[in-house]
Each structure stands twice: as structure tokens, then as C-alpha cells.
Amino acid sequence: MLRVTDMLPNQILSRADGPAVEVVNPKGRAAVCLVCEHASAAIPSSLCDLGLADGDRYSHAVWDIGAEALARALSARMDAPLVLARVSRLVYDCNRPPEREDAMPSRTETIEIPGNRDLSSEARAARTREIYDAFHATLGATLDNFAQPPALVTIHSFTPSWFGRQRATELGILHDDDASLAHLMMAADSRSLRTELNQPYSAADGVTHTLAKHGTARGLRNVMIEVRNDLLRDDDNVARVAVILEKLLTFALADGADAA
Numbered sequence: 001m002l003r004v005t006d007m008l009p010n011q012i013l014s015r016a017d018g019p020a021v022e023v024v025n026p027k028g029r030a031a032v033c034l035v036c037e038h039a040s041a042a043i044p045s046s047l048c049d050l051g052l053a054d055g056d057r058y059s060h061a062v063w064d065i066g067a068e069a070l071a072r073a074l075s076a077r078m079d080a081p082l083v084l085a086r087v088s089r090l091v092y093d094c095n096r097p098p099e100r101e102d103a104m105p106s107r108t109e110t111i112e113i114p115g116n117r118d119l120s121s122e123a124r125a126a127r128t129r130e131i132y133d134a135f136h137a138t139l140g141a142t143l144d145n146f147a148q149p150p151a152l153v154t155i156h157s158f159t160p161s162w163f164g165r166q167r168a169t170e171l172g173i174l175h176d177d178d179a180s181l182a183h184l185m186m187a188a189d190s191r192s193l194r195t196e197l198n199q200p201y202s203a204a205d206g207v208t209h210t211l212a213k214h215g216t217a218r219g220l221r222n223v224m225i226e227v228r229n230d231l232l233r234d235d236d237n238v239a240r241v242a243v244i245l246e247k248l249l250t251f252a253l254a255d256g257a258d259a260a
Helices: 044-049 067-078 120-144 180-188 208-219 235-259
Strands: 022-025 032-036 081-084 149-157 171-174 195-197 222-228
Touching: 022 120, 022 180, 022 195, 032 120, 044 208, 067 235, 081 120, 081 195, 120 208, 149 208, 149 235, 171 180, 180 195, 180 235, 208 222, 222 235
Parallel strands: 032 081, 032 149, 149 222, 171 195
Antiparallel strands: 022 081, 171 222
16 A cells, blocks of 8 residues: 555655546536536545644535535436546645646635645645646546537536625526527526526636636537535435536527527
8 A cells, every 4th residue: 555655755646545537427428528626525645634624624615515416416317428526626726727826725715724825836736737737638538539529517516605795696607708508508597596697706706717728728618507505415406406407408508509
């Protein structure tokens, strides 16, 4: 067994941690590639939980609560490949480019991340190489394997309260430069959830990096989905939201294909 002491200087992941990325249902037949950049709360043992307080270890700062379960449910319902990050976004946020400070944040909302303070350039480079580069290389290869250009759909969740302010939005539909798929989903919405365009974030907040890097750059239709995480607290609610999203995406993708 590989021990932490056997690792190279600045190495983040040990053999026991496993790979930084996982592809679920790689042979899925839908012309859709699902992505979940914040699926995991896992922090490699080499980073000692980043010094997080016990009460913060599984908070929304560490991962998108419920997003992995939702993405897996949607992958199964649509028979779509899904690319999942297997490392916490606090180690490296795969939806941020390496030059951004919040790719490895030292504070998220009111939560302090001591293990990310004053990172050396070597430590940042190691995390970028082992996590960000591996994740995006796998996503790029997955997109290359489609027989026809797929739609790119990223799945996220958000906390009901941010700096003490309650968020009324239940489902956010976000877009990068190409708004067509987002607008079609908004048009299809049955109002079973309070759905808003570009809420609680937008491209102006720098949250559409994956869409831009792999969707806009390839000319693929793309959209980012944000679900308030109190709606994803158990299997029944995850299944309910997955049904809603499947209907919205199926309508939008069919309508977009007809328009083309």
C-alpha cells in the first residue's frame, strides 16, 4: 500500500485516493454529455482535511450536496455519459481556470480553509496537474468519443442561504455565450419548481468555465443547471428533480434539433 510518506514532493493523490475523475455510463447512447465538477467531498489524505473545522467538513463549501446523486439519476434516465470529479472543489475547483484564486479558495462564504492559505506555486501546480488537467483531459476525450456532437450539460447544486440571505430560486438555468439551450429549457418549464435564468449565478461570476472550455470552444449546445440543495436531501426528491430535468432537457434538445 502506498503511504503518504512514499509520495513525491507536492504530490496530492495517493494510490489509495484513486483517480481524480470518473466516467459513468461511457457508452450511453444519448447525444448528451453530463458533467458534475463538484460531485465529491473527498479530500486526499495528504492534505489532512485542509484543516477544516469538523462542522464544515461536509458543508456546501466542500461539494455540491446532492449533485452527484442527481447527475447519476439523470445519466440513467437519459442513458447519457457522465463525467464526475472525485475530489473536493476545495482541493481544486474544476470549474475554475488555474489562474483564478478561487480555484483553490482559502475562504468560502464564512468558512475558512486553512490548508489553502499561502499555497506555493509548486503546490498549486501539483493540484492543477493532478486534478484539473486530469479532469478536463478526460472530459475532452469523452466528448471526442461521441458519434455526433453532443450537448454539454453541467449539474450543480447551491445552498439555500448565502451570507444569511435566503434564496428563493429552486432551479437555475445558466448559460455561457450561447443561450439557446437555456432559453429553450426556460420555455419548456412547467413551473413545478421556481425556475430562473442565470440565478443564483451567471457567467459574470465566472461559473461557466467548463461550458466555455468544452462547449463554446467546440460549438456545442451547452447549459449549466443549478438546483437548490434542500431539494436533493433524499432519494425521492433527487428522483423527482431528475424527472423534471429530463423533461426540460428532452424538450429543449428536440426543439433545438428541429430548429437546426
